[in-house]
Amino acid sequence: MKLLATTSAILFLLLISSLPLFSQASNYFPNSIGTTWTFDAALLGAGDTVIAGSEYREVDSVAEYSLLDGKNAYTIQSRLESGIPSGSSFFAFEGANGFVYLPSLPPPLDTLIDVPAAQWITSFKFNSGFVPPWDIFEWDTTITIDSLTIPAAIKISGSREGLNESVTVPAGTFTAARFNIIEQVGIRSGPIFFPFLTMVDTFWIAQNTWIVKHTRASVTFSYDTLSFNIPGARRELVAFTPNAITEEAELPSGIALYQNYPNPFNPLTNFQFTIDRSQFTILKVYNVLGQEVATLVNEMKNAGEHFVTWDASGLTSGVSSKGGY
Known part of the structure; x- marks a missing residue:
C-alpha cells in the first residue's frame, strides 16, 4: 500500500505569531x-x-x-x-x-x-x-x-x-x-x-x-x-x-499554501507558500494515516513568498518511486 501520494498528502502549515524577543533583520532594510x-x-x-x-x-x-x-x-x-x-x-x-x-x-x-x-x-x-x-x-x-x-x-x-x-x-x-x-x-x-x-x-x-x-x-x-x-x-x-512604492504593498494579504510541483514527483517536489507577516512558521508533511513523515520548515520567516524542495527518497517505505497514487 502506498501511504504517500502527492495529491493525497496532508500538508500542515502552522503559523505562530513571533514574540518580540529580537530585532527583525528586515527592519534594517527598506524593502x-x-x-x-x-x-x-x-x-x-x-x-x-x-x-x-x-x-x-x-x-x-x-x-x-x-x-x-x-x-x-x-x-x-x-x-x-x-x-x-x-x-x-x-x-x-x-x-x-x-x-x-x-x-x-x-x-x-x-x-x-x-x-x-x-x-x-x-x-x-x-x-x-x-x-x-x-x-x-x-x-x-x-x-x-x-x-x-x-x-x-x-x-x-x-x-x-x-x-x-x-x-x-x-x-x-x-x-x-x-x-x-x-x-x-x-x-x-x-x-x-x-x-x-x-x-x-x-x-x-x-x-x-x-x-x-x-x-x-x-x-x-x-x-x-x-x-x-x-x-x-x-x-x-x-x-x-526610498521608493514610495514598497515591496510590502505587493505582499500577500493572508496565508496560502499552493499545490506542490512536480506532481506526481519522483522523488523531488517543490512547495510554495506565502505569509502576510514575519512569524514563526512550521510546514509538515503527513501520510494518509495522519502520521508525520517530514518537517520542511521550522523557523522564523519573513512576510512574502517562500519555496521549499522536499526529497522523499530517504523514506524507508510508503513512497511511490513512480509518483503514482
Whole structure:
C-alpha cells in the first residue's frame, strides 16, 4: 500500500505569531524596489589615508526581489555616477539574521586562491542583547604564487560591536548597529588555525536605511621575497532615496499554501507558500494515516513568498518511486 501520494498528502502549515524577543533583520532594510543609496567612496593606502585620485561616487539601487539559491533575496545593482555598472550584491533576511551571497573573495585574492561555489553566509545578527562572535565560513584550499603552491585555509568570522551607535556621514547622523567581518587566510595544523593575512570589514547599519558606512583597512601581505599591499576602502552614505512604492504593498494579504510541483514527483517536489507577516512558521508533511513523515520548515520567516524542495527518497517505505497514487 502506498501511504504517500502527492495529491493525497496532508500538508500542515502552522503559523505562530513571533514574540518580540529580537530585532527583525528586515527592519534594517527598506524593502522597496527602486530605493537608491548614493555613496562617496575611496581607496585607502598605508595608515588608511585616502589614495589621491581614487575618490569616486557610486549609486546602489534595489533592482529585484526574487528567489536565489533557496532564499528570497534582494538584488542591489551598483553603478558609478557616470552610469557605468560596477557590480551586484544580494541580501536575504530571516528572523534576526541578515545573509549575504558570497560569490568570491575580494580581489586580488580571488585570482590567487581557489574558493568553493557561491553560497549564502550569515553576515549580520541583529538579536537584542549580547551576541557572541560567530563563524561564517571555512575552507581548506591552496594559494598559487608564481609556480609555488601553498596549502592554506580561509576563515571568515563575524562580530557585532554595537547595536545602537551614533555614526555621522555626509547624509547625516544615524543610530546604527556596527559589525566586523573578519576575513583570514592562513594555515591549519590540526584544529589550530594560524592566520598570515587578516582583513577586517566594518559595517554601520541603520534601521530602515541599511548600510550607511563601510570601511576596510588596508593590509600588507608578505611571503618570502614577495610583498604587496592590498588597499583598503571606504564608503559613506551621501543620499538615501526610498521608493514610495514598497515591496510590502505587493505582499500577500493572508496565508496560502499552493499545490506542490512536480506532481506526481519522483522523488523531488517543490512547495510554495506565502505569509502576510514575519512569524514563526512550521510546514509538515503527513501520510494518509495522519502520521508525520517530514518537517520542511521550522523557523522564523519573513512576510512574502517562500519555496521549499522536499526529497522523499530517504523514506524507508510508503513512497511511490513512480509518483503514482
